Amino acid sequence: DAKTTQPTSMDCAEGRAANLPCNHSTISGNEYVYWYRQIHSQGPQYIIHGLKNNETNEMASLIITEDRKSSTLILPHATLRDTAVYYCIVRVLISSGSARQLTFGSGTQLTVLP
Amino acid sequence: NAGVMQNPRHLVRRRGQEARLRCSPMKGHSHVYWYRQLPEEGLKFMVYLQKENIIDESGMPKERFSAEFPKEGPSILRIQQVVRGDSAAYFCASSRSGTAAYEQYFGPGTRLTVT
Numbered sequence: 001d002a003k004t005t006q007p008t009s010m011d012c013a014e015g016r017a018a019n020l021p022c023n024h025s026t027i028s029g030n031e032y033v034y035w036y037r038q039i040h041s042q043g044p045q046y047i048i049h050g051l052k053n054n055e056t057n058e059m060a061s062l063i064i065t066e067d068r069k070s071s072t073l074i075l076p077h078a079t080l081r082d083t084a085v086y087y088c089i090v091r092v093l094i095s096s097g098s099a100r101q102l103t104f105g106s107g108t109q110l111t112v113l114p
Numbered sequence: 115n116a117g118v119m120q121n122p123r124h125l126v127r128r129r130g131q132e133a134r135l136r137c138s139p140m141k142g143h144s145h146v147y148w149y150r151q152l153p154e155e156g157l158k159f160m161v162y163l164q165k166e167n168i169i170d171e172s173g174m175p176k177e178r179f180s181a182e183f184p185k186e187g188p189s190i191l192r193i194q195q196v197v198r199g200d201s202a203a204y205f206c207a208s209s210r211s212g213t214a215a216y217e218q219y220f221g222p223g224t225r226l227t228v229t
Binding site for chain 2: 034038041042043044045046049101102103104105106107
């Protein structure tokens, strides 16, 4: 799976949009971009994933550049409860159905400030 | 719709004892993954199972660790003769399919402490 690069930490003011970048310059055409977060001591929480197009759900938006070498996770109105480590993961799609586990890096520690 | 369930949430074992960790996947999910998170470290994949089959155990320590996902009942991660270095949070995840098109959902974890 392609390697990802994320900033170690970021701060965001409560109520403002949090924009978390991820670089995946070696991504292949059959690799998805996934975002998870882990709030302290809890299990990782799925946020969103995408292949080529931008995606939006009730939690966040995922913006993938046209060349797919980078992406940005956007939390539109950050709250204190969004303070967590955010992981950007690229994961290959294998058409045969073989499983691929998630490979977690170090992630970005997002701190939402009151 | 209940999420992934793990029990116990906390488990204390003395060195040399056995630890059994249970995971019930989300309804409709037939793929289970186990991950381990050592203190102050990231999550590491251990094993992937489908019903009655181990598909990928490349992250599993070669000795003392085993996993199963029987036709009926939860998935079990078993650690024999535990040592202090086994103290960690063990997370289970489930998905509808094993391909990357389907997301994995995680349980709350079991925190194992070996004394």
